[in-house]
Amino acid sequence: MIQFEQVFKRYPGGHDALSDLTFTMESGEMAFLTGHSGAGKSTLLKLVALIERPTRGQVLVNGRNTGGVSRRRIPAFRRQIGMVFQDHKLLQDRTVHDNVALPLVIAGVGRRETSRRVRAALDQVGLLDKEGLYPVMLSTGEQQRVGIARAIVGRPPVLIADEPTGNLDPDLSLEIMCLFERLNEVGVTVLVASHDLALLQRLGHRRIALAEGRITEDEAHAAPGHATA
Amino acid sequence: MRPQATPRRRKRRGARRQAATPKPPRRKSGFEFRVPGPRGLARWISRHAQTLVGTLGRLTRQPAGTAMTIAVIGIALALPAGLQLLVANFQGLSGQWDDSVELSVYLKPGTTEDRARELRDQVAAMASVSETELVTADQALEEFRESSGLGPTLAVLEDNPLPHLVVLRPAQDHASPGQIDSLAETLRSLPDVDLVQADTEWVRRLYAMLDVARRIVILAAVMLAVGVVVIVGNTIRLDIQNRRDEIEVSKLIGATDGFIRRPFLYLGFWYGLGGGLLALLLVEGGLVMLSEPVARLAGLYGSNFRPEGPGIAGGLALVGAGAALGWLGAWVSATRHMRRIEPGQ
Numbered sequence: 001m002i003q004f005e006q007v008f009k010r011y012p013g014g015h016d017a018l019s020d021l022t023f024t025m026e027s028g029e030m031a032f033l034t035g036h037s038g039a040g041k042s043t044l045l046k047l048v049a050l051i052e053r054p055t056r057g058q059v060l061v062n063g064r065n066t067g068g069v070s071r072r073r074i075p076a077f078r079r080q081i082g083m084v085f086q087d088h089k090l091l092q093d094r095t096v097h098d099n100v101a102l103p104l105v106i107a108g109v110g111r112r113e114t115s116r117r118v119r120a121a122l123d124q125v126g127l128l129d130k131e132g133l134y135p136v137m138l139s140t141g142e143q144q145r146v147g148i149a150r151a152i153v154g155r156p157p158v159l160i161a162d163e164p165t166g167n168l169d170p171d172l173s174l175e176i177m178c179l180f181e182r183l184n185e186v187g188v189t190v191l192v193a194s195h196d197l198a199l200l201q202r203l204g205h206r207r208i209a210l211a212e213g214r215i216t217e218d219e220a221h222a223a224p225g226h227a228t229a
Numbered sequence: 230m231r232p233q234a235t236p237r238r239r240k241r242r243g244a245r246r247q248a249a250t251p252k253p254p255r256r257k258s259g260f261e262f263r264v265p266g267p268r269g270l271a272r273w274i275s276r277h278a279q280t281l282v283g284t285l286g287r288l289t290r291q292p293a294g295t296a297m298t299i300a301v302i303g304i305a306l307a308l309p310a311g312l313q314l315l316v317a318n319f320q321g322l323s324g325q326w327d328d329s330v331e332l333s334v335y336l337k338p339g340t341t342e343d344r345a346r347e348l349r350d351q352v353a354a355m356a357s358v359s360e361t362e363l364v365t366a367d368q369a370l371e372e373f374r375e376s377s378g379l380g381p382t383l384a385v386l387e388d389n390p391l392p393h394l395v396v397l398r399p400a401q402d403h404a405s406p407g408q409i410d411s412l413a414e415t416l417r418s419l420p421d422v423d424l425v426q427a428d429t430e431w432v433r434r435l436y437a438m439l440d441v442a443r444r445i446v447i448l449a450a451v452m453l454a455v456g457v458v459v460i461v462g463n464t465i466r467l468d469i470q471n472r473r474d475e476i477e478v479s480k481l482i483g484a485t486d487g488f489i490r491r492p493f494l495y496l497g498f499w500y501g502l503g504g505g506l507l508a509l510l511l512v513e514g515g516l517v518m519l520s521e522p523v524a525r526l527a528g529l530y531g532s533n534f535r536p537e538g539p540g541i542a543g544g545l546a547l548v549g550a551g552a553a554l555g556w557l558g559a560w561v562s563a564t565r566h567m568r569r570i571e572p573g574q
Contacts, residue, residue, distance in 0.1 A: 049481070065527055075488075078481065080483065083482065089477075091474065091478060101481060102478070102479065103482045103483065106479065106484040106485075107483070108272065108276065153484075154482075
């Protein structure tokens with residue numbers, strides 16, 4: 001589902017963010033990316049979402065080589081990937097419903113179908129009753145759940161999250177991670193970057209540890225009922 | 230007869246079949262090309278209608294800024310529109326003056342009065358001539374005697390030294406300087422014509438002045454059109470900066486450039502449309518203010534001239550031009566500035 005083959009990424013200015021990265025995530029797998037800030041976690045996720053392109057090597061997502069995706073095809077490509085951000089990137093001047101509906105509006109889904117799917121997504125993250133509120137009226141944890149609802153409303157086969165629990169206390173963090181686990185159980189490939197090692201150890205799952213742009217550890221923790229690489 | 234009739238009928242049928250067969254597929258493929266299907270089309274229309282209304286709502290939520298932008302566009306459009314109206318009215322006025330252009334055709338001395346009448350009739354029959362008047366030598370002498378007061382002196386003359394004269398006016402649609410010149414040329418070539426006088430100098434000057442004025446209008450229109458594009462472009466640029474987050478998020482979740490650009494295009498359209506309507510209002514208002522004193526001035530010159538407005542076609546052109554320029558300005562600006570907003574950089 002996500003495949004990196006000898007990927008190098010050098011930013012303008014000469015900083016090597018990733019060097020010689022090779023790993024494969026199977027469809028339906030869940031994995032965590034760990035490492036200190038600056039280890040290359042964000043860069044790796046950016047390569048998956050085609051926000052950045054590799055300097056060398058190949059990145060395959062959904063069986064597609066991202067190198068072959070032209071600038072014009074990037075929007076269609078990104079609709080296959082759900083993205084969750086640390087600062088959740090919600091639009092403050094729109095209601096929860098409208099925020100979650102944005103991917104469907106962009107994809108040109110009809111209004112009735114949009115409404116139905118937005119409610120289904122909000123139900124999954126447990127915020128169905130907050131539909132008409134604005135993001136500022138919600139707690140940080142709730143805002144992050146709205147961000148997750150927006151990421152999954154288009155039913156993408158791949159979900160990537162960059163430090164989704166970075167601003168949350170331990171209880172809320174666990175709640176968010178459990179939400180990712182539930183999504184993984186219904187078949188979504190989930191890749192989460194996080195530096196909260198204590199939390200990750202409780203959860204299990206495969207962990208890919210990065211340091212200075214290289215994989216230092218790729219542990220497959222057997223979580224019940226999941227295929228591991 | 231029968232054996233002859235059957236093959237002919239057959240042939241005709243065959244011809245019809247040949248002519249009919251290639252047509253339907255062509256029509257079908259053209260149809261499929263243009264319309265994406267009733268559902269898709271309806272969705273496309275409703276999406277655009279939503280944006281159209283949504284952007285209008287966005288504008289009304291910041292009335293001061295919107296009003297200022299529209300005022301600037303309106304004034305910029307009203308200027309060339311007013312100038313154009315001025316020139317058009319002058320042209321209409323010059324049409325009235327064209328009536329007073331006269332050609333004097335002097336016949337050769339010794340031409341008989343009958344021949345003069347014949348010539349007058351011949352000239353009057355020309356399509357390019359509207360009115361003719363024959364002034365015979367005797368009439369002319371009489372007139373001169375009365376007006377000059379030289380009665381006794383003139384009585385000394387044995388013969389009338391004056392020629393017959395045909396005075397004529399060119400028809401309304403043959404009154405341009407060039408046409409008058411060619412008419413004079415034709416008249417000169419007629420037998421028994423001695424001299425043709427046409428005072429086209431001042432008409433030429435007027436037309437030259439109108440040409441200059443028209444150029445000025447075009448120049449002003451082009452410059453101010455560019456101005457409108459820049460004004461709208463700048464307004465849209467600021468709007469894009471204010472919506473940076475929204476654009477970035479939209480790009481992250483798979484919005485195409487076209488999708489992001491669409492609301493800005495409609496914003497530009499509304500600005501332009503509003504500006505066009507304001508310009509029309511300004512022009513009509515100016516006309517109302519001017520019409521009474523202009524009529525009084527024209528009255529002093531014995532004319533019943535009334536300034537004409539832009540009319541329905543002119544008004545639609547003005548508003549349409551405003552909307553088109555607004556759209557263009559938004560397109561240029563949105564396409565330029567949207568590209569700079571890329572997520573994650």
